Amino acid sequence: xxxxxxxxxxxxxxxxxxxxxxxxxxxxxxxxxxxxxxxxxxxxxxxxxxxxxxxxxxxxxxxxxxxxxxxxxxxxxxxxxxxxxxxxxxxxxxxxxxxxxxxxxxxxxxxxxxxxxxxxxxxxxxxxxxxxxxxxxxxxxxxxxxxxxxxxxxxxxxxxxxxxxxxxxxxxxxxxxxxxxxxxxxxxxxxxxxxxxxxxxxxxxxxxxxxxxxxxxxxxxxxxxxxxxxxxxxxxxxxxxxxxxxxxxxxxxxxxxxxxxxxxxxxxxxxxxxxxxxxxxxxxxxxxxxxxxxxxxxxxxxxxxxxxxxxxxxxxxxxxxxxxxxxxxxxxxxxxxxxxxxx
Ligand SMILES: [Zn+2]
Numbered sequence: 001x002x003x004x005x006x007x008x009x010x011x012x013x014x015x016x017x018x019x020x021x022x023x024x025x026x027x028x029x030x031x032x033x034x035x036x037x038x039x040x041x042x043x044x045x046x047x048x049x050x051x052x053x054x055x056x057x058x059x060x061x062x063x064x065x066x067x068x069x070x071x072x073x074x075x076x077x078x079x080x081x082x083x084x085x086x087x088x089x090x091x092x093x094x095x096x097x098x099x100x101x102x103x104x105x106x107x108x109x110x111x112x113x114x115x116x117x118x119x120x121x122x123x124x125x126x127x128x129x130x131x132x133x134x135x136x137x138x139x140x141x142x143x144x145x146x147x148x149x150x151x152x153x154x155x156x157x158x159x160x161x162x163x164x165x166x167x168x169x170x171x172x173x174x175x176x177x178x179x180x181x182x183x184x185x186x187x188x189x190x191x192x193x194x195x196x197x198x199x200x201x202x203x204x205x206x207x208x209x210x211x212x213x214x215x216x217x218x219x220x221x222x223x224x225x226x227x228x229x230x231x232x233x234x235x236x237x238x239x240x241x242x243x244x245x246x247x248x249x250x251x252x253x254x255x256x257x258x259x260x261x262x263x264x265x266x267x268x269x270x271x272x273x274x275x276x277x278x279x280x281x282x283x284x285x286x287x288x289x290x291x292x293x294x295x296x297x298x299x300x301x302x303x304x305x306x307x308x309x310x311x312x313x314x315x316x317x318x319x320x321x322x323x324x325x326x327x328x329x330x331x332x333x334x335x336x337x338x339x340x341x342x343x
Pocket of ligand 1: 180181182183184185197198199200201202
């Protein structure tokens with residue numbers, strides 16, 4: 001097995017883990033296992049036997065492997081630079097799929113785009129699609145009270161409620177679902193404190209929002225939480241910062257999330273905001289957006305070692321894609337307003 005086949009197999013393991021986590025109630029993995037998980041287990045057992053290594057003893061053991069094996073520790077080679085050296089597929093503390101798992105599985109980002117495309121086909125006006133898209137970005141978690149409070153939100157809710165589901169039991173702690181104040185996504189609470197959130201990199205010192213089961217909590221489906229709501233939060237903050245200095249930043253394609261600047265920065269007008277923990281995988285997806293500025297939250301540069309370098313190596317010289325943080329883009333826009341050379 002070569003490195004490319006290895007990363008494809010690990011991607012299959014990631015998809016199997018997502019299927020298992022979806023089919024399990026309260027986080028417990030139970031029989032019967034989804035066929036993909038069983039098939040993936042069989043492939044890994046065969047590989048281990050060929051290499052005279054001890055194989056996983058079953059699906060629960062394969063899940064345990066995912067909580068502790070980094071890319072170099074699987075019994076097959078993984079293409080270098082594709083995943084962070086310490087990346088795991090399942091978080092060992094909360095035993096849920098990690099962002100790496102979602103990004104590697106590769107199905108969730110297309111599913112998020114497809115959901116927005118479907119929304120766009122149900123209305124005539126693009127402003128209405130944008131309103132629905134903004135609602136999804138702003139509301140990864142909703143309650144009855146939150147929707148009823150606002151007539152506009154109620155009208156939008158009727159269009160998008162099919163994209164929400166009740167939280168699995170495993171998301172409740174102390175009969176409450178937590179929401180991280182930084183990334184806005186689901187948080188695991190220990191008492192009043194966040195000890196894990198879906199964004200994974202957020203500071204832990206701010207108090208979370210907490211919702212009781214009686215409030216009829218609904219969660220945006222996972223692909224949209226991670227691949228629309230998460231980057232959308234940065235996208236909305238970036239838009240506000242650019243507006244404050246008089247710079248235009250307009251959504252031109254709600255399905256791809258393509259924005260256009262009113263004047264070019266670094267010779268480019270088209271912006272895609274992304275929030276991916278794996279720069280090597282983002283680079284492959286970013287090839288969809290040639291000649292763009294790809295903007296990620298500054299915290300990824302601060303918290304993930306060699307983010308910029310890994311992205312640049314994976315993109316290669318062929319594509320003209322510039323990677324910037326949100327702070328850097330605002331800095332460039334300020335310089336451009338002041339007439340400084342931004343090239
Ligand atoms: Zn968070």
